[in-house]
Amino acid sequence: MSRNARINALLLLAVAALAVLPLALGLGDHKEEPFAGSDAEAETAITEIEPDYEPWFSPLYEPPSGEVESALFALQAALGAGVLAYYFGLRRGRRQGEERALAGSEAAAVPGNTPEGD
Numbered sequence: 001m002s003r004n005a006r007i008n009a010l011l012l013l014a015v016a017a018l019a020v021l022p023l024a025l026g027l028g029d030h031k032e033e034p035f036a037g038s039d040a041e042a043e044t045a046i047t048e049i050e051p052d053y054e055p056w057f058s059p060l061y062e063p064p065s066g067e068v069e070s071a072l073f074a075l076q077a078a079l080g081a082g083v084l085a086y087y088f089g090l091r092r093g094r095r096q097g098e099e100r101a102l103a104g105s106e107a108a109a110v111p112g113n114t115p116e117g118d
Helices: 003-024 038-049 066-109
Strands: none
16 A cells, blocks of 8 residues: 555545544534534524623525525535635646656657657
8 A cells, every 4th residue: 555545544534533423422412403503602602691792793694494504504615625626636737747748858858869750
C-alpha cells in the first residue's frame, strides 16, 4: 500500500469516526433535539439568560419548516464542496500540465532527439 493510499485510508477512517462516534456514544440523548444547529442552541441560551431579548435583525427568508431549512443547508454545503473540488482539481491539472510541458521541452532540448513520427 502506497503512502498516499495509507493517508487517504486514515483520513476516511477519521471522518467515519467523527460521523459515527456521537451516535454510538449517545451524545445528545438528553436533549429534545440532539443535533440541533448552533443557531438554535444560541437562541435557547440567549432566551434563558435574557427572556426579554429582542433580535436586532430578522432573516431575509424564513423557510416554512425545519426540513426545508436542512435541505437548503445541505444544498449550500454540496455547492461549496463542488466549488472547492473544482478549484483543487483545476490547480492539480494545471500543475500536471506544466510538468508535462516542462518534461517535453527538456526532452526536445536533448541533441539528436527528434519528435516521434518525423
